[in-house]
Amino acid sequence: MKEIIAIIRPKKVVPTKEALEILGVPSVTAIPVLGRGKQRGIAAELNIDIHPDILAQGIMAGMKYMEYVPKRLLSVIVRNEDVDTIVETIIKVNQTAEIGDGRIFICPVDDAFRVRTDEQGDSAVL
Template sequence: MKEIIAFIRSSKMNATKKILDELNVSSVTAIPVLGRGNQRGLNPVLAGIDISKDAIVKGNITGMKFVPKRMLVIVAKDEEVNLIVDALVKVNKTGFIGDGKIFVCPTDNAMRIRTKESGDTAL
Protein backbone atom coordinates (compact mmCIF):
# COMPACT_ATOMS: atom_id res chain seq x y z
CA MET A 1 0.00 0.00 0.00
CA LYS A 2 1.05 3.55 -0.66
CA GLU A 3 -0.21 6.92 0.53
CA ILE A 4 -0.51 9.52 -2.21
CA ILE A 5 -0.45 13.11 -0.95
CA ALA A 6 -1.20 15.69 -3.63
CA PHE A 7 -1.24 19.47 -3.37
CA ILE A 8 -3.29 20.93 -6.20
CA ARG A 9 -4.93 24.19 -7.24
CA SER A 10 -8.38 24.67 -5.68
CA SER A 11 -9.76 25.42 -9.13
CA LYS A 12 -8.81 21.92 -10.29
CA MET A 13 -10.84 20.06 -7.64
CA ASN A 14 -13.88 19.28 -9.82
CA ALA A 15 -11.76 17.90 -12.66
CA THR A 16 -9.68 15.92 -10.17
CA LYS A 17 -12.77 14.43 -8.48
CA LYS A 18 -14.13 13.46 -11.89
CA ILE A 19 -10.99 11.60 -13.00
CA LEU A 20 -10.61 9.84 -9.63
CA ASP A 21 -14.24 8.74 -9.90
CA GLU A 22 -13.56 7.40 -13.42
CA LEU A 23 -10.66 5.38 -11.96
CA ASN A 24 -12.96 4.04 -9.22
CA VAL A 25 -10.85 5.59 -6.47
CA SER A 26 -13.45 5.39 -3.76
CA SER A 27 -11.63 6.89 -0.80
CA VAL A 28 -10.15 10.38 -0.96
CA THR A 29 -9.68 12.98 1.74
CA ALA A 30 -9.56 16.60 0.55
CA ILE A 31 -8.46 19.36 2.90
CA PRO A 32 -8.20 23.10 2.17
CA VAL A 33 -4.65 24.15 3.03
CA LEU A 34 -2.36 27.16 2.76
CA GLY A 35 1.24 26.87 1.64
CA ARG A 36 3.93 27.96 -0.75
CA GLY A 37 6.55 26.40 -2.96
CA ASN A 38 9.88 27.49 -4.37
CA GLN A 39 8.36 30.65 -5.85
CA ARG A 40 7.53 31.81 -2.31
CA GLY A 41 3.85 32.27 -3.13
CA LEU A 42 4.45 34.92 -5.79
CA ASN A 43 2.58 34.47 -9.07
CA PRO A 44 4.74 36.03 -11.81
CA VAL A 45 1.84 36.14 -14.28
CA LEU A 46 -0.37 38.17 -11.95
CA ALA A 47 2.54 40.32 -10.80
CA GLY A 48 3.56 41.03 -14.40
CA ILE A 49 7.24 40.32 -13.73
CA ASP A 50 9.82 37.77 -14.75
CA ILE A 51 11.07 35.72 -11.81
CA SER A 52 14.41 34.03 -12.27
CA LYS A 53 15.26 31.02 -10.12
CA ASP A 54 18.46 32.80 -8.98
CA ALA A 55 16.49 35.77 -7.64
CA ILE A 56 14.22 33.50 -5.63
CA VAL A 57 17.13 31.48 -4.20
CA LYS A 58 18.98 34.65 -3.18
CA GLY A 59 15.88 35.97 -1.44
CA ASN A 60 15.65 39.07 -3.63
CA ILE A 61 11.97 38.53 -4.38
CA THR A 62 9.31 38.41 -1.72
CA GLY A 63 5.65 37.69 -2.18
CA MET A 64 2.55 36.38 -0.54
CA LYS A 65 3.46 34.05 2.30
CA PHE A 66 0.84 31.38 1.61
CA VAL A 67 -1.34 30.32 -1.32
CA PRO A 68 -4.64 28.44 -0.95
CA LYS A 69 -4.47 24.85 -2.26
CA ARG A 70 -6.21 21.53 -1.73
CA MET A 71 -4.39 18.62 -0.15
CA LEU A 72 -5.63 15.23 -1.28
CA VAL A 73 -4.80 12.08 0.65
CA ILE A 74 -5.36 8.74 -1.05
CA VAL A 75 -4.25 5.32 0.19
CA ALA A 76 -4.08 2.86 -2.70
CA LYS A 77 -2.91 -0.63 -3.56
CA ASP A 78 0.64 -0.69 -4.93
CA GLU A 79 -0.52 -1.68 -8.42
CA GLU A 80 -2.91 1.32 -8.63
CA VAL A 81 -0.45 4.04 -7.60
CA ASN A 82 1.10 4.83 -11.00
CA LEU A 83 -2.31 5.04 -12.66
CA ILE A 84 -3.60 7.43 -9.98
CA VAL A 85 -0.47 9.61 -10.03
CA ASP A 86 -0.50 9.81 -13.84
CA ALA A 87 -4.17 10.84 -13.77
CA LEU A 88 -3.50 13.51 -11.13
CA VAL A 89 -0.68 14.94 -13.22
CA LYS A 90 -2.74 14.85 -16.41
CA VAL A 91 -5.69 16.77 -14.97
CA ASN A 92 -3.69 19.26 -12.85
CA LYS A 93 -0.80 20.22 -15.14
CA THR A 94 -1.14 23.70 -16.61
CA GLY A 95 2.56 24.31 -17.22
CA PHE A 96 2.58 27.34 -14.93
CA ILE A 97 4.16 27.86 -11.53
CA GLY A 98 1.91 26.55 -8.76
CA ASP A 99 0.57 23.39 -10.42
CA GLY A 100 1.35 21.53 -7.20
CA LYS A 101 3.26 18.51 -5.97
CA ILE A 102 2.59 14.82 -5.42
CA PHE A 103 4.26 12.69 -2.77
CA VAL A 104 4.05 8.89 -2.62
CA CYS A 105 4.83 7.34 0.75
CA PRO A 106 4.87 3.73 1.93
CA THR A 107 1.99 2.65 4.17
CA ASP A 108 2.58 -0.35 6.41
CA ASN A 109 -1.01 -1.20 7.18
CA ALA A 110 -4.61 -0.03 7.21
CA MET A 111 -7.50 -1.14 9.39
CA ARG A 112 -11.23 -0.65 8.94
CA ILE A 113 -12.42 0.13 12.45
CA ARG A 114 -15.92 -1.30 12.04
CA THR A 115 -14.88 -4.78 10.85
CA LYS A 116 -11.21 -4.88 11.88
CA GLU A 117 -10.25 -5.85 8.31
CA SER A 118 -6.65 -4.94 7.64
CA GLY A 119 -4.23 -4.53 4.74
CA ASP A 120 -5.58 -4.11 1.19
CA THR A 121 -8.94 -5.51 2.32
CA ALA A 122 -9.44 -2.46 4.52
CA LEU A 123 -9.14 -0.14 1.55
Protein backbone atom coordinates (compact mmCIF):
# COMPACT_ATOMS: atom_id res chain seq x y z
CA MET A 1 0.00 0.00 0.00
CA LYS A 2 1.01 3.61 -0.52
CA GLU A 3 -0.12 6.93 0.87
CA ILE A 4 -0.54 9.65 -1.70
CA ILE A 5 -0.27 13.09 -0.12
CA ALA A 6 -1.36 15.92 -2.39
CA ILE A 7 -1.13 19.59 -1.48
CA ILE A 8 -3.54 21.45 -3.73
CA ARG A 9 -5.50 24.68 -4.10
CA PRO A 10 -8.64 24.84 -1.91
CA LYS A 11 -10.84 25.47 -4.94
CA LYS A 12 -9.63 22.21 -6.51
CA VAL A 13 -10.72 19.92 -3.63
CA VAL A 14 -14.22 19.17 -4.95
CA PRO A 15 -13.13 18.46 -8.55
CA THR A 16 -10.31 16.26 -7.23
CA LYS A 17 -12.66 14.36 -4.92
CA GLU A 18 -15.12 13.82 -7.79
CA ALA A 19 -12.38 12.54 -10.10
CA LEU A 20 -11.14 10.13 -7.41
CA GLU A 21 -14.70 8.87 -6.85
CA ILE A 22 -14.93 8.01 -10.56
CA LEU A 23 -11.76 5.92 -10.15
CA GLY A 24 -13.37 4.09 -7.23
CA VAL A 25 -11.21 5.58 -4.49
CA PRO A 26 -13.27 4.86 -1.37
CA SER A 27 -11.94 7.52 0.98
CA VAL A 28 -9.95 10.74 1.08
CA THR A 29 -8.82 12.79 4.04
CA ALA A 30 -8.73 16.55 3.44
CA ILE A 31 -7.05 18.91 5.88
CA PRO A 32 -6.78 22.71 5.63
CA VAL A 33 -3.10 23.68 5.77
CA LEU A 34 -0.99 26.81 5.41
CA GLY A 35 2.36 26.94 3.69
CA ARG A 36 4.42 28.32 0.89
CA GLY A 37 6.57 26.92 -1.86
CA LYS A 38 8.72 28.52 -4.48
CA GLN A 39 6.02 31.16 -4.97
CA ARG A 40 6.96 32.51 -1.52
CA GLY A 41 3.39 33.20 -0.46
CA ILE A 42 2.11 35.03 -3.52
CA ALA A 43 -1.48 36.04 -2.97
CA ALA A 44 -2.61 34.79 -6.40
CA GLU A 45 -3.93 31.76 -4.50
CA LEU A 46 -6.71 33.84 -3.04
CA ASN A 47 -9.92 34.89 -4.71
CA ILE A 48 -8.62 38.35 -5.49
CA ASP A 49 -7.32 39.73 -8.75
CA ILE A 50 -3.75 40.94 -8.90
CA HIS A 51 -2.49 42.04 -12.28
CA PRO A 52 0.23 39.66 -13.59
CA ASP A 53 2.66 42.57 -14.07
CA ILE A 54 2.36 43.47 -10.39
CA LEU A 55 2.91 39.84 -9.39
CA ALA A 56 6.01 39.69 -11.61
CA GLN A 57 7.40 42.89 -10.09
CA GLY A 58 6.90 41.46 -6.61
CA ILE A 59 8.66 38.23 -7.51
CA MET A 60 11.63 40.03 -9.01
CA ALA A 61 11.89 42.38 -6.03
CA GLY A 62 11.67 39.47 -3.60
CA MET A 63 8.45 40.82 -2.06
CA LYS A 64 6.12 38.59 -0.11
CA TYR A 65 2.41 39.19 -0.41
CA MET A 66 1.55 36.66 2.28
CA GLU A 67 3.68 34.71 4.70
CA TYR A 68 1.65 31.53 4.12
CA VAL A 69 -0.90 30.53 1.50
CA PRO A 70 -3.99 28.47 2.33
CA LYS A 71 -3.91 25.02 0.72
CA ARG A 72 -5.57 21.65 1.24
CA LEU A 73 -3.66 18.49 2.06
CA LEU A 74 -5.33 15.37 0.68
CA SER A 75 -4.28 11.95 1.95
CA VAL A 76 -5.31 8.79 0.11
CA ILE A 77 -4.21 5.23 0.91
CA VAL A 78 -4.18 3.03 -2.19
CA ARG A 79 -2.93 -0.28 -3.53
CA ASN A 80 0.51 -0.12 -5.13
CA GLU A 81 -0.90 -0.90 -8.57
CA ASP A 82 -3.30 2.09 -8.38
CA VAL A 83 -0.69 4.74 -7.58
CA ASP A 84 0.14 5.84 -11.14
CA THR A 85 -3.50 6.20 -12.20
CA ILE A 86 -4.43 8.18 -9.11
CA VAL A 87 -1.39 10.48 -9.33
CA GLU A 88 -2.08 11.13 -13.03
CA THR A 89 -5.69 11.99 -12.19
CA ILE A 90 -4.72 14.37 -9.39
CA ILE A 91 -2.26 16.10 -11.72
CA LYS A 92 -4.81 16.33 -14.54
CA VAL A 93 -7.41 17.95 -12.28
CA ASN A 94 -5.02 20.35 -10.53
CA GLN A 95 -2.54 21.39 -13.22
CA THR A 96 -3.08 24.97 -14.36
CA ALA A 97 0.57 25.66 -15.31
CA GLU A 98 0.50 28.53 -12.81
CA ILE A 99 2.59 28.95 -9.68
CA GLY A 100 0.92 27.21 -6.75
CA ASP A 101 -0.49 24.11 -8.46
CA GLY A 102 0.83 22.03 -5.56
CA ARG A 103 2.90 18.95 -4.81
CA ILE A 104 2.33 15.22 -4.58
CA PHE A 105 4.26 12.88 -2.31
CA ILE A 106 4.09 9.08 -2.30
CA CYS A 107 4.94 7.25 0.91
CA PRO A 108 5.00 3.54 1.77
CA VAL A 109 2.34 2.23 4.17
CA ASP A 110 3.46 -0.84 6.09
CA ASP A 111 0.03 -1.83 7.37
CA ALA A 112 -3.45 -0.57 8.20
CA PHE A 113 -6.07 -1.57 10.76
CA ARG A 114 -9.80 -0.91 10.85
CA VAL A 115 -10.51 -0.39 14.56
CA ARG A 116 -14.20 -1.35 14.40
CA THR A 117 -13.74 -4.74 12.73
CA ASP A 118 -10.09 -5.65 13.34
CA GLU A 119 -9.53 -5.92 9.57
CA GLN A 120 -5.90 -5.53 8.57
CA GLY A 121 -4.05 -4.63 5.39
CA ASP A 122 -5.85 -3.79 2.13
CA SER A 123 -9.24 -4.86 3.50
CA ALA A 124 -8.94 -2.29 6.29
CA VAL A 125 -8.61 0.52 3.75
CA LEU A 126 -10.46 -0.53 0.62
